[in-house]
Amino acid sequence: MKTNNAPLSVRDLKKIYPSFRLEGVSFDLAPGTVTGLIGRNGAGKTTTLNAILSFVRPDGGEVTFFGLRMEEAATAIKEKIGFVSAGMTYYTRKKLRTITSVTRPFYPDWDERAYEKYMARFGLEEDKTPAALSNGMKIKYALALALSHRAELLILDEPTSGLDPVSREELIEILLALRDEGKTILFSTHITADLEKCADRILFIRKGRLSADRPLDAFADDYRLAEWEGDMPGDAAEKALGVCRVRKGRTALFDRADAEALGLSARTPTLDEIMVHLDREEDAL
């Protein structure tokens, strides 16, 4: 079998819970790219990340990091990856200095100068505790730790949730700078506007299945969005992938080919619009 040395390669990942199934998730991350994992709440984004990182045990499939399997080379893999989750803050009453001094010895490649650089760049003070940091600063501290051990792959779970627009923008700029340094980033979010600014590729997950794995621009270009004041014509309604009510009428999402065949005056939708309209289709089923 051909060895896949991609920073992350996922094949037929499966995790079954009594009330939720994650199935058939397969993708590869190219080095030095930002990939967005999108989907509505409960679609399976966090389950996918947890299964990839072996926090939950997959019921099937294979996950390799840089060609290595977690079951066989967990230590080597974890030295090369950094995981940042907005919803998780460790040891909120310990000083950052203490957490760092405990973390540092685990990484043979720890770069103290990089650590000092990122702490200064992110405006973090070691005497503070995580409890005294804003959500944005907590994310930055987690990033500083990950980058100081020279993580080549960063896996971020909803890092912009709960951040104000300025902090979100700042984080996006940091991620773009890291991508320029050659880091690979997998970024789960339901705030798709963030990805439109930084993602090279989109993984769209719906009801536990990966429904799209496309470059960002191509993904948006696969669809067209048309608007009507009042009711939609019958032939358009038949072909619509999802319809939403808006203040003055309706918007509908179409495959690009269908929109062109119908001769609709339509535009390229945003990621948000694609997600919302496709979920309307699901709800209608």
Add this chain to the structure above:
Amino acid sequence: MKLLKKEFRLCLHPTALIMLLLSALVLIPNYPYAVSYFYTTLGLYFICLDSRENHDAGYTLSLPVSRRQAVSARMLLCCCMEGAQMLLCGLLVLVNRALYGGIPNQAGMDANIAVAGQGLIVFGLFNLIFFPSWYRDINKVGGPFLKASVAVFLYIALGVVAAYAVPFVRYQLDNARPECLPARLVFVGCAFVFFLAATLSAYRLSVKRFEKLDLSL
């Protein structure tokens, strides 16, 4: 060692250290001394509870370590606390004897080396029941502690009764006569073997369960 250091610096709850000071209960003239060991297990409960609140599993497993190593470090930390109390109790038993000159304890075993044997049995029982049960679901700490505490208190109650009702305990262990020292040493030796076997079994079972556990982080 790195993980053990992490356990001491990030996970050791101050309550666990305060509970160690309750080893001084062996200075009370009439008291079931084995109860002082229960307080250390209460300290271990606080360590595990605090770990849950601080998302310790998420932090630990994002470090380059395996789940097996994470279990080893946590159990080693707890064994260190148990060992510290054994030492502290040993010293305080000597103080007790110096203070009271061997006045019999009306509430269980007299202050002598056999109390250390009781401690080893209490800790062995606690480790055997608490850890495998906790590693089945690390977000549920109370249930495993309750189960382990019931077993520990049953054993303590049995010990108090045995000091009156079981001739071997009453005449060989529950006194400080030098001629009974071999019996007391044999008891402590057996208790140590029990502690080792129970803790080792607890470790193996805990690793097995933690390996399978889906962490809801």
